Amino acid sequence: MQDNILAASTTSIAEAVRAERNTLGLELPYAALSMLGAISDDRVFYRVAQNGLTLTGYDDLPIDVSDEAEILFKTEAFRSAVIRSATLTRKISVDGRLNDVTVTVAQTREGLGEISARISLIALLVGLGFFVLAVSLSAFATGRTLRPLDVLANAVSRRGPSDLRPVKAEAPTEIVPLVTALNRFIERLETSLTRSEDFIAEAAHRVRTPLATVRAQAEIALRRVERPENKTALRQMIRAVDESSRSAGQLLDHAMVTFRADHMEFDTVDLSALVADTVERLAPLGDLKDISLRLGTMPSNAMLKCDPILIQNALRNIIDNAIKYSPGDSDIDIALTADDAHYTITVRDEGIGFSDMKTSELARRFSRGPNVGEIVGSGLGLTICKEVAIAHGGTLEMKDNPGRGGCVSLVLPH
Amino acid sequence: MRFLLVEDNPELSASVVDRLSLDGHAVDAARDLSAAEDYLASTDYDLILLDIMLPDGDGRDFLTRHRRDNRRTPVIVVTARSEISDRVGVLDLGADDYITKPFDFSELQARCRAVLRRHDGNARNEKQVGDASLDLLAGTLSVAGIPKPLRNRELRLAEVFFAAPERIFSKSHLMDRLFSYDEDVSENAIEVYVGRLRKKLEGGNVQIETVRGLGYRLVAEV
Numbered sequence: 092m093q094d095n096i097l098a099a100s101t102t103s104i105a106e107a108v109r110a111e112r113n114t115l116g117l118e119l120p121y122a123a124l125s126m127l128g129a130i131s132d133d134r135v136f137y138r139v140a141q142n143g144l145t146l147t148g149y150d151d152l153p154i155d156v157s158d159e160a161e162i163l164f165k166t167e168a169f170r171s172a173v174i175r176s177a178t179l180t181r182k183i184s185v186d187g188r189l190n191d192v193t194v195t196v197a198q199t200r201e202g203l204g205e206i207s208a209r210i211s212l213i214a215l216l217v218g219l220g221f222f223v224l225a226v227s228l229s230a231f232a233t234g235r236t237l238r239p240l241d242v243l244a245n246a247v248s249r250r251g252p253s254d255l256r257p258v259k260a261e262a263p264t265e266i267v268p269l270v271t272a273l274n275r276f277i278e279r280l281e282t283s284l285t286r287s288e289d290f291i292a293e294a295a296h297r298v299r300t301p302l303a304t305v306r307a308q309a310e311i312a313l314r315r316v317e318r319p320e321n322k323t324a325l326r327q328m329i330r331a332v333d334e335s336s337r338s339a340g341q342l343l344d345h346a347m348v349t350f351r352a353d354h355m356e357f358d359t360v361d362l363s364a365l366v367a368d369t370v371e372r373l374a375p376l377g378d379l380k381d382i383s384l385r386l387g388t389m390p391s392n393a394m395l396k397c398d399p400i401l402i403q404n405a406l407r408n409i410i411d412n413a414i415k416y417s418p419g420d421s422d423i424d425i426a427l428t429a430d431d432a433h434y435t436i437t438v439r440d441e442g443i444g445f446s447d448m449k450t451s452e453l454a455r456r457f458s459r460g461p462n463v464g465e466i467v468g469s470g471l472g473l474t475i476c477k478e479v480a481i482a483h484g485g486t487l488e489m490k491d492n493p494g495r496g497g498c499v500s501l502v503l504p505h
Numbered sequence: 506m507r508f509l510l511v512e513d514n515p516e517l518s519a520s521v522v523d524r525l526s527l528d529g530h531a532v533d534a535a536r537d538l539s540a541a542e543d544y545l546a547s548t549d550y551d552l553i554l555l556d557i558m559l560p561d562g563d564g565r566d567f568l569t570r571h572r573r574d575n576r577r578t579p580v581i582v583v584t585a586r587s588e589i590s591d592r593v594g595v596l597d598l599g600a601d602d603y604i605t606k607p608f609d610f611s612e613l614q615a616r617c618r619a620v621l622r623r624h625d626g627n628a629r630n631e632k633q634v635g636d637a638s639l640d641l642l643a644g645t646l647s648v649a650g651i652p653k654p655l656r657n658r659e660l661r662l663a664e665v666f667f668a669a670p671e672r673i674f675s676k677s678h679l680m681d682r683l684f685s686y687d688e689d690v691s692e693n694a695i696e697v698y699v700g701r702l703r704k705k706l707e708g709g710n711v712q713i714e715t716v717r718g719l720g721y722r723l724v725a726e727v
């Protein structure tokens with residue numbers, strides 16, 4: 092556990108070091124270090140060195156050079172305590188010369204027993220949740236900085252979102268510096284976009300793998316223990332894991348959805364096939380509660396210009412809700428209909444419906460209804476759906492079925 | 506069924522093996538891609554569970570090779586990445602399904618079952634007790650030759666009983682197998698499902714017997 096977190100913070104610090112003109116720049120990601128603080132009271136030390144010379148951090152922290160991309164773990168004595176350290180070396184070229192940048196993050200050895208580690212795990216999860224949030228927000232913010240560009244140069248605004256080639260338009264002399272600046276900006280943007288997307292993927296991996304281990308072991312333990320109070324404790328633990336991984340997942344998805352919605356990239360896809368695929372993938376989740384997902388008749392040639400990844404994500408959230416908020420042994424009907432101007436994807440369930448909820452409020456960020464009880468969720472699902480609808484010029488509608496249950500429609504103009 | 510699990514995290518791997526074995530599957534665990542290749546060269550598997558980030562490479566490359574070499578064993582990718590951020594969809598690379606870490610064992614089990622069912626053409630996986638036979642993949646029970654479709658939970662319950670005829674299963678054991686941890690159900694719920702399964706078994710020579718104070722067991726009359 093400790094190693095995973097040490098590794099995560101070492102990596103994120105190393106990621107933050109970058110070449111600037113002829114020196115190295117570093118904006119220390121404090122979230123990375125505070126993650127460590129969240130585990131326990133153990134003290135945290137760090138050091139960033141360039142070719143053996145300290146750039147920042149604790150001068151006397153012993154460092155070794157690790158292989159590129161390999162994290163080196165060590166247990167050693169430091170300041171009359173035993174520390175566990177993780178070291179990562181990156182080669183960064185500045186002014187044509189290669190520099191060894193070594194990042195070491197260390198923490199005093201977990202003094203407390205396993206029990207307390209388990210308890211503090213919960214605290215850690217919250218910490219990680221915020222870490223992921225910070226990462227998502229920064230990715231989101233990077234996306235936003237594209238906006239002024241649109242205003243600045245019309246030529247650029249006509250481009251597709253992934254077109255980050257330099258601007259080569261003929262420019263009157265007085266604007267040349269501007270174009271140069273613009274091109275330099277585009278270059279930097281490209282790097283940071285790739286970096287933040289990779290970083291999100293990496294962050295998700297680092298957060299979710301340990302969570303998966305904890306969850307799996309807790310589930311096994313749940314089967315083995317007999318005493319009700321132990322069972323209850325384990326259930327709570329699994330729930331905490333589920334809550335934080337659901338939040339992490341939904342936050343990441345939300346950040347990505349916002350990003351994609353800001354830079355719409357359209358594809359023409361067969362909506363019937365997309366709906367059928369999504370339903371097939373979710374069928375096992377329904378199975379778990381003996382809920383069948385029934386696909387109605389579909390128009391044969393429902394072609395739509397859209398971002399299929401976004402539509403799929405919205406539909407997944409709608410069906411996921413239908414499954415979550417319905418009783419076992421029920422049916423969910425999914426239909427796709429077309430009229431002159433719209434395609435409408437409708438999901439009907441036999442749950443309690445939206446009767447006494449303000450449907451407009453449910454689509455607000457983090458808002459959950461009074462019917463959630465013990466059901467795990469982050470309150471971002473409908474927010475995502477609504478943003479997807481808006482990005483396609485459509486709407487999201489929530490109402491009740493005439494008989495029983497909720498009915499959610501995603502209406503998309505074509 | 507024989508599964509190959511490719512996962513580098515030893516604790517996670519051990520738990521998955523543990524749990525899948527409980528469902529009666531034989532599971533081999535490979536720590537990395539080269540170990541996976543070794544296993545695949547020596548044995549046939551019904552299903553592969555594949556992690557993406559492995560010490561000696563990317564699971565997606567393995568998947569691409571696997572499909573390029575025309576190997577048909579279905580693959581479920583176990584990924585920790587955010588679904589959207591995955592630029593190259595694993596499904597496009599030939600995976601049959603994927604599950605995101607951390608996952609619910611019941612969900613893993615349900616996904617395995619769905620993939621096997623979709624995939625399996627000829628190989629049957631039937632368990633016979635008396636004149637009743639249970640087809641795990643098709644999810645059907647036939648009693649004295651008459652097919653009886655089962656819902657998912659009835660199927661899971663039948664699976665438990667058919668795997669060990671005569672053995673007594675306690676209510677709480679059955680609860681754990683049938684409901685996921687967060688479903689707040691009382692032990693009476695088991696009675697409901699046992700009742701339904703009994704109905705389906707009518708007309709044959711196999712029954713679910715109540716063993717007072719202990720639980721239930723499946724017995725065939727002779």
Ligand SMILES: Nc1ncnc2c1ncn2[C@@H]1O[C@H](COP(=O)(O)OP(=O)(O)OP(=O)(O)O)[C@@H](O)[C@H]1O
Pocket residue numbers: 337341408412413416440442443444445453454458459460461462463467468469470471472473474497498499
């Ligand atoms: N089909 C439905 N039937 C009844 N209530 C629903 C349904 N779908 C959504 N809701 C209500 O709307 C609220 C918001 O839904 P939303 O999907 O945004 O969040 P969530 O499901 O709580 O969390 P998550 O982000 O994990 O999906 C839910 O908490 C629930 O109260």
Ligand SMILES: [Mg+2]
Pocket residue numbers: 408411412468471472473
């Ligand atoms: Mg939801």
